[in-house]
Amino acid sequence: MLDTKYDDRVQAFWPKTAPASLDATQEQAYIKKITALLKEKNAVIIAHYYVDDRIQALAEATGGVVADSLEMAKFGAQHEASTLLVAGVSFMGETAKMLSPEKRVLMPTLEATCSLDLSCQAEEFSAFCDQHPDRTVVVYANTSAAVKARADWVVTSSIAVDVIEHLDSEGHKILWAPDHYLGSYLQEKTQADMLLWNGSCIVHEEFKSNALKYLKAEHPEAALLVHPESPVEVIALADCVGSTSQLLKASETLPNQTCIVATDKGIFYKMRQKSPHKTFIEAPTGGTGATCRSCAHCPWMAMNALENMAHTLETGANEVLVDEAVREKAVIALNRMVSFQKI
Numbered sequence: 001m002l003d004t005k006y007d008d009r010v011q012a013f014w015p016k017t018a019p020a021s022l023d024a025t026q027e028q029a030y031i032k033k034i035t036a037l038l039k040e041k042n043a044v045i046i047a048h049y050y051v052d053d054r055i056q057a058l059a060e061a062t063g064g065v066v067a068d069s070l071e072m073a074k075f076g077a078q079h080e081a082s083t084l085l086v087a088g089v090s091f092m093g094e095t096a097k098m099l100s101p102e103k104r105v106l107m108p109t110l111e112a113t114c115s116l117d118l119s120c121q122a123e124e125f126s127a128f129c130d131q132h133p134d135r136t137v138v139v140y141a142n143t144s145a146a147v148k149a150r151a152d153w154v155v156t157s158s159i160a161v162d163v164i165e166h167l168d169s170e171g172h173k174i175l176w177a178p179d180h181y182l183g184s185y186l187q188e189k190t191q192a193d194m195l196l197w198n199g200s201c202i203v204h205e206e207f208k209s210n211a212l213k214y215l216k217a218e219h220p221e222a223a224l225l226v227h228p229e230s231p232v233e234v235i236a237l238a239d240c241v242g243s244t245s246q247l248l249k250a251s252e253t254l255p256n257q258t259c260i261v262a263t264d265k266g267i268f269y270k271m272r273q274k275s276p277h278k279t280f281i282e283a284p285t286g287g288t289g290a291t292c293r294s295c296a297h298c299p300w301m302a303m304n305a306l307e308n309m310a311h312t313l314e315t316g317a318n319e320v321l322v323d324e325a326v327r328e329k330a331v332i333a334l335n336r337m338v339s340f341q342k343i
Helices: 004-013 024-040 053-061 069-078 090-099 122-130 160-169 180-190 209-218 244-253 265-274 306-315 324-339
Strands: 043-048 065-067 083-087 104-106 136-140 153-155 174-177 194-196 223-226 258-262 279-282
Touching: 024 043, 024 053, 024 306, 043 053, 043 069, 043 090, 053 065, 053 265, 053 306, 065 069, 069 083, 069 090, 069 324, 083 090, 083 306, 090 104, 090 324, 122 174, 136 160, 153 160, 153 324, 160 174, 160 180, 174 180, 180 194, 209 258, 223 244, 244 258, 244 265, 258 265, 265 279
Parallel strands: 043 065, 043 083, 083 104, 136 153, 136 174, 174 194, 223 258, 258 279
Antiparallel strands: none
8 A cells, every 4th residue: 555645646636627528610620720730830749548539539640649658759759840749648748858858848738647656756766766776776657757867777568577577687686666566567477586666556556356357257258458557466367468559459469359458448549440340348447436536547648638739839838848967867767768679
């Protein structure tokens, strides 16, 4: 269990308002406006799998990308656009800026944070690292620039197993942060010597094994796809465990015509796009309606909307800035992530 200080942080940063609902006419007007502004500003949309379907569709239609955090980072660094509009959460905007300091990086809102980021504050984490100087520090991409600056490596879930295996083969003892569920999964998969920080994702932590067992009994033909940020009891039930991109690939290649999916439901847009003949079911979370803290959708990802995308492009508001001293340290670990190739 995380301490109450973490829960207080989550509540303090919880979105106060939700994006307004748009009718079809308003939606098309915003799409037209954003498309024109992208050309005018030499900008491109870099969107995560978890944002609204309409944003994902717009990114694809305008030459942008919909991807996991690793591919988002690579795309932004390689694209010729001078302005990157990152539709996701704050650490994704920071990562884009650190890898492309010469580019202007905008976000629909700077208030879209991440519970994993909130669970690992730089000052507390740095003190923890100082207590274990013999360990190689590996942090998940879902962390602030300041935390990345304290790390030796940054990883995403798509390469985490391979990186940990690589470091373990070289004799490294590892300090891992922030997601302790993903850390436990990596420890089990690699048998590496890992010391784990106690952080968690409020979306994936909500998936419950008992409810999943009932759902699997109702759909015995279904494959269960689970993100490794989920509790160990949920991972134990899975037919496939992997990052967002790995789960997307599994949903396409597995023979099962029905998939139960234990990650943010925003990924259903791409799953249905790639496999329109298949059925995708949300994995049950810890509660229903107002009693559910996340209901399988990140509240901060939901803050990205067509309205604030248009406003940001038009005004230049919500520009992501990273202190240069922090960037110089963090980019060392980030470049290791971007350039890592499994041997």
